[in-house]
Amino acid sequence: MAQYEDKVLHELDGIKEYDNPMPGWLMAIWWGSLIFSAGYLMFYALSFGEGTMEAEYRQQTASDVAAVQAYFDANPLVPPKAMELLSGARDSAVLDVGAARFTRSCAPCHGEQAQGLIGPNLTDDRWLHGGSVEQVFQSVAKGWPAKGMPPWGRAVAPEELAALVSYIRSVQGTQPPNPRPAEGDPVAPEALPER
Ligand code: HEC
Structure with a gap:
């Protein structure tokens, strides 16, 4: 442990705390999720982008309904007499x-x-x-x-x-x-x- 002596930041009752940085991969996840969440919040929750989930749902429903109607118009069922x-x-x-x-x-x-x-x-x-x-x-x-x-x-x-x-x-x-x-x-x- 002698090689870390110069990195000792605090010492209390014989317990030493070293000044070790967080590993890079952990910092990358931290910053990555912070930046992602800001974007997510703006786009979905505050609906800066076009797609609120509700608008997307409505759009999808409308196009499904149109597709069903187009299908039936092209393939009419012949009713019984x-x-x-x-x-x-x-x-x-x-x-x-x-x-x-x-x-x-x-x-x-x-x-x-x-x-x-x-x-x-x-x-x-x-x-x-x-x-x-x-x-x-x-x-x-x-x-x-x-x-x-x-x-x-x-x-x-x-x-x-x-x-x-x-x-x-x-x-x-x-x-x-x-x-x-x-x-x-x-x-x-x-x-x-x-x-
Ligand atoms: C998810 C709910 C739902 C189900 C399940 C459903 N219906 Fe309907 N049905 C409706 C609604 C709502 C209307 C009114 C549509 C409108 O306002 O134009 C309707 C309208 C109708 C009409 C036209 C009534 C009129 O006044 O002209 C008929 C006939 C009918 N349904 C028969 C059926 C039959 C038979 C079934 C089962 C095979 C069925 N429905 C299942 C919701 C449903």
Whole structure:
């Protein structure tokens, strides 16, 4: 230790403190993170740069929504015939399929009994996007992504899509408790075929 004697800075009760500098790599991390944090703070927290995280998120969402719409415009789903959708509303096997899918995928937003929650009430006679079974099919298949209604046309098998529309037609006028207030224009429900 004799060679360090000249570096002794303090001595107290026989404990000696040497004047050793911090190793260079540790200083580099220290200065590096200090400079990085200043930049990070300016760019993100004080939003001097263009990208606040919120702006980036909005931009990304808008372009995703546009891409989905462009895809559906280029690849339209052909809806089943209206008569097929309407007669499904009388077919208990079809309705079971539709109800099961509704509970799984739609009830979180439209309510267990389609009475409306975040999404509109689907049992009343008012519609934002048209209430014919063909229009309802389009709403379900293409969605209204900018308004929070996801597109289901590629996520749900075609016969389940049709069953969903038949199911929605079958709950018309059921007047479930705690409905969401009516929205949109009045549309008389289409007649179901004779049994
Ligand atoms: C994440 C929430 C959400 C889910 C899940 C959802 N919807 Fe929607 N839905 C909405 C919202 C919000 C609207 C209203 C869109 C608007 O204001 O234009 C809507 C609108 C609709 C409409 C048009 C209603 C009208 O008045 O014209 C139909 C039909 C519909 N949804 C059916 C379904 C079906 C069927 C499912 C399940 C496969 C489903 N939705 C799942 C949120 C949802």
